[in-house]
Amino acid sequence: MPKKFPPEFKRDVVRVARRGDLSQAEVAADFDISVESVRRWVRQADVDDGVVDGQTSSEQNELVQLRRENRRLEMENEILRRAAAYFAAGSLPNELPAGP
Known part of the structure; x- marks a missing residue:
């Protein structure tokens, strides 16, 4: 079963990933999570923020x-x-x- 992370943690990861000074792989390593989690959370944040449709x-x-x-x-x-x-x-x- 996938590990559950609090929304605040996800927001922090997305904020750091969006800054652009680190790759998603580096962000994942810094937060000790998978790269796929970072990608998925950034993608969902883009939808939630109205940046992309979904x-x-x-x-x-x-x-x-x-x-x-x-x-x-x-x-x-x-x-x-x-x-x-x-x-x-x-x-x-x-x-x-x-x-x-």
Whole structure:
């Protein structure tokens, strides 16, 4: 499982990487993280800051939450559909009423 870093740490890494006086590999070595992490964080910061198009971090988080909620609601709907069918089947009369 990937290691979680606090947002403040990521912001510091991005700030140092954007200064341009060190390569991303040097920044990664200084902060004891992978070069790919530096690249990914800088790329995401560019999106978050509006420098490039893409999904911002808050949009990504919202999408994850909405997908979770959607799954939960779909499960609830399925349970309600099954319950309605079960109770409807139990309330049907066995005989048809006689005509007028």
